[in-house]
Amino acid sequence: xxxxxxxxxxxxxxxxxxxxxxxxxxxxxxxxxxxxxxxxxxxxxxxxxxxxxxxxxxxxxxxxxxxxxxxxxxxxxxxxxxxxxxxxxxxxxxxxxxxxxxxxxxxxxxxxxxxxxxxxxxxxxxxxxxxxxxxxxxxxxxxxxxxxxxxxxxxxxxxxxxxxxxxxxxxxxxxxxxxxxxxxxxxxxxxxxxxxxxxxxxxxxxxxxxxxxxxxxxxxxxxxxxxxxxxxxxxxxxxxxxxxxxxxxxxxxxxxxxxxxxxxxxxxxxxxxxxxxxxxxxxxxxxxxxxxxxxxxxxxxxxxxxxxxxxxxxxxxxxxxxxxxxxxxxxxxxxxxxxxxxxxxxxxxxxxxxxxxxxxxxxxxxxxxxxxxxxxxxxxxxxxxxxxxxx
Amino acid sequence: xxxxxxxxxxxxxxxxxxxxxxxxxxxxxxxxxxxxxxxxxxxxxxxxxxxxxxxxxxxxxxxxxxxxxxxxxxxxxxxxxxxxxxxxxxxxxxxxxxxxxxxxxxxxxxxxxxxxxxxxxxxxxxxxxxxxxxxxx
Numbered sequence: 001x002x003x004x005x006x007x008x009x010x011x012x013x014x015x016x017x018x019x020x021x022x023x024x025x026x027x028x029x030x031x032x033x034x035x036x037x038x039x040x041x042x043x044x045x046x047x048x049x050x051x052x053x054x055x056x057x058x059x060x061x062x063x064x065x066x067x068x069x070x071x072x073x074x075x076x077x078x079x080x081x082x083x084x085x086x087x088x089x090x091x092x093x094x095x096x097x098x099x100x101x102x103x104x105x106x107x108x109x110x111x112x113x114x115x116x117x118x119x120x121x122x123x124x125x126x127x128x129x130x131x132x133x134x135x136x137x138x139x140x141x142x143x144x145x146x147x148x149x150x151x152x153x154x155x156x157x158x159x160x161x162x163x164x165x166x167x168x169x170x171x172x173x174x175x176x177x178x179x180x181x182x183x184x185x186x187x188x189x190x191x192x193x194x195x196x197x198x199x200x201x202x203x204x205x206x207x208x209x210x211x212x213x214x215x216x217x218x219x220x221x222x223x224x225x226x227x228x229x230x231x232x233x234x235x236x237x238x239x240x241x242x243x244x245x246x247x248x249x250x251x252x253x254x255x256x257x258x259x260x261x262x263x264x265x266x267x268x269x270x271x272x273x274x275x276x277x278x279x280x281x282x283x284x285x286x287x288x289x290x291x292x293x294x295x296x297x298x299x300x301x302x303x304x305x306x307x308x309x310x311x312x313x314x315x316x317x318x319x320x321x322x323x324x325x326x327x328x329x330x331x332x333x334x335x336x337x338x339x340x341x342x343x344x345x346x347x348x349x350x351x352x353x354x355x356x357x358x359x360x361x362x363x364x365x366x367x368x369x370x371x372x373x374x375x376x377x378x379x380x381x382x383x384x385x386x387x388x389x390x391x
Numbered sequence: 392x393x394x395x396x397x398x399x400x401x402x403x404x405x406x407x408x409x410x411x412x413x414x415x416x417x418x419x420x421x422x423x424x425x426x427x428x429x430x431x432x433x434x435x436x437x438x439x440x441x442x443x444x445x446x447x448x449x450x451x452x453x454x455x456x457x458x459x460x461x462x463x464x465x466x467x468x469x470x471x472x473x474x475x476x477x478x479x480x481x482x483x484x485x486x487x488x489x490x491x492x493x494x495x496x497x498x499x500x501x502x503x504x505x506x507x508x509x510x511x512x513x514x515x516x517x518x519x520x521x522x523x524x525x526x527x528x
Contacts, residue, residue: 133400134432135490137520139462139476147460148480155458155503199478200461247431247488248438250457250480258458 005097006231007090007386008104008220009038010348015213015336016182019115023055026110026214026338027064034216039226040104042068045218047075047096047105051085053340054111064108075102082375083287084239085109086215086344087382091237093219103221109341110214130376131245143207143290145377147199148246150292153259154201156307161201163310165192167291168205168333170318175330177320177361182209183334192291206291208332208342215344217351223391232351233387235276235368238269244376259296260306263372266383267301274368274385278302281385282365283353284324285346287374288331297372301383325363328353343373347384354388392494392512392522395473399518406433408447413519416511420487422448431487452509453526454481457488459501481507481523492522500525 011033013026021029027050035042048070052060061076075096079085086109093105130136130145150164169189175181187205195204218225225231240262243249249258256262271277278301286301288294295309303324304312312318318326329335329349332342350369352358371384402410409432412419420429423437423445430438437445457480465471477493493500493507500507506526513519 131432132398133406137397137400137518138478138490138492139395139397139465139468139470139473140478140490141462141465141468144460144462144478147462148458148478151460152458152480152503197461197463199463200459202460204464245432246480246490250482250488251486 003098003100004222005094005219006222006233007217007347007351008225008231009034009036009040009218010351011037011216012345012348013110013214015180015338016211017114018112018212023110023112023116024064024067026112026212027108028067030110030214030216031068031106031108034108034218035106038218038220040218042070044104045070045106046073047093047102048073049077049079049089049093049105049107051079051081051109051340053109070106075105081380082340083289083343084373084375084380084382085340086347087371087373087384088239090217090219090234090347090384091239091382094234094237097219097221103224105219106216107219108214108216109344111339111341112212113210113337113339114212116212134245141199143202144199145246146290146292147202149258149377150201150290153292153296156259159307159310161193162189164201164206164291164295165189166310166313167288167294168192170313171288171327171331171333173319174325174328174361175334178330178335181330181335182211183330202290202292208289208337209334211336211338213336213338214341215348217344217347228391229389230355231389231391232354233390234384235387236270236273236385237383238266239382240265241380244379246377249377249379261296261300261378261381263297263374263381263383264300264302266381270370270383270385276368276385281324281370282368283328283350283363284326284370285328285331285350285372286326287343287346287372288327288333289374291333293374293378296378297374301372320361328358328361328363346371346373350386354386393473395476395492396469397514397520398469399514402517405435409433410518412447413511413521416519418450418452418509418521419447420450420485421445429483429485429487431489450509451484453484454507454509454523456480456501456503456505456507457482458503459493461501477501479507479523489521491520494522494524496525500527
């Protein structure tokens with residue numbers, strides 16, 4: 001019988017402000033937690049994926065392997081795709097396990113955005129996060145890119161800033177139930193609209209947090225962890241990339257342009273493999289670098305009609321107890337956003353929920369969960385549909 | 392036009408003709424000799440059809456706003472003291488969409504589909520950036 005890859009273990013470091021640890025220390029904490037969660041040892045790991053992100057060395061994955069003591073790997077990769085990296089990494093690890101290339105792949109990331117890195121231009125330049133020759137000279141920060149996306153969205157659909165704000169309000173309701181979330185005080189649409197403009201039409205509360213922290217998962221062949229009833233199925237997974245220069249995104253291609261993203265292509269693949277439709281998804285962790293990032297994904301993935309995501313959220317659909325609880329950990333907006341690995345927290349949360357280990361915020365219907373991750377102004381995506389253990 | 396402290400582009404063999412044309416305040420882009428289309432940003436091959444046969448062709452300087460965002464907070468960036476800065480995506484009359492800044496505008500000018508015209512900001516001896524002003528009727 002063919003080997004089937006599962007998520008065998010997950011781990012997180014402390015999140016928020018972690019001044020006492022280096023980024024390497026954060027990565028070690030997350031990695032060892034995930035390996036322990038799977039009931040494995042470091043010696044069982046034979047594949048490693050890590051996105052070097054803001055770390056100086058492009059061989060940072062080797063430094064991590066040397067630190068942890070993982071001498072021989074039969075697959076290593078860096079998936080340098082920003083926020084989408086750690087969804088794409090699961091697809092890569094799944095292929096490695098199911099082809100027999102590896103037995104147990106460790107995927108790990110950790111960053112110190114709150115207490116350890118330079119901000120602004122240094123961060124942009126160090127990673128080439130956006131086009132340094134034709135965009136960055138015009139004072140385009142990351143919030144400005146998403147502001148351009150949001151403004152065009154509002155224009156195309158006659159939507160209001162309050163529609164964007166709904167995402168932040170709903171996310172905070174979930175964060176209030178997560179004792180580890182950075183921001184837990186409930187907020188209103190007016191609170192979002194009264195927070196300072198960062199880059200119009202985006203206000204401070206439309207923007208994700210800046211945090212320290214890391215996470216890890218171990219992808220293994222089904223049945224190899226200490227407790228297969230806690231292994232999480234990967235029911236479907238897909239990725240899609242378009243461009244990142246915003247002018248070229250605006251010009252578009254076929255049915256896609258700046259506000260009609262290619263996440264639908266990634267989603268169609270994931271839904272087809274899982275044999276599920278959007279209406280059959282029990283919960284969703286949608287990558288929320290900004291409120292607009294969630295709005296376009298909810299629509300393009302088919303959870304609601306184009307131009308209606310704000311109303312869909314305002315009606316309570318994604319709230320705790322709603323038909324599609326969304327970002328139940330509080331997302332990047334309210335839980336934590338430690339850079340490129342921030343999207344991993346959507347996976348670790350989905351695994352906790354599907355295992356029934358999510359405490360006060362446990363969702364009741366927990367057969368499956370969709371997790372998305374995105375990068376480069378909502379133009380590069382990975383979409384996964386995870387399932388509860390079938391053991 | 393107000394001053395903005397800017398990070399500057401790297402001039403290479405792929406784009407030196409473009410930066411030379413802006414330095415002369417007469418912007419040109421590559422136009423494909425096979426499919427007839429313009430593309431942005433400059434590069435060694437037609438973005439639309441893959442042909443490597445093109446002519447550097449003068450732009451009219453006319454365009455309309457595709458989207459905009461006014462940057463009001465930019466802590467840690469070189470231009471953090473120069474905010475607010477209007478960042479615009481302009482659809483050029485020739486087709487491509489270019490990111491730039493809008494200057495000397497009134498609130499009503501900053502709207503999607505509003506007409507704008509290209510002008511030039513001489514930053515230093517090497518770099519002149521194409522920027523935009525409202526094109527009022």
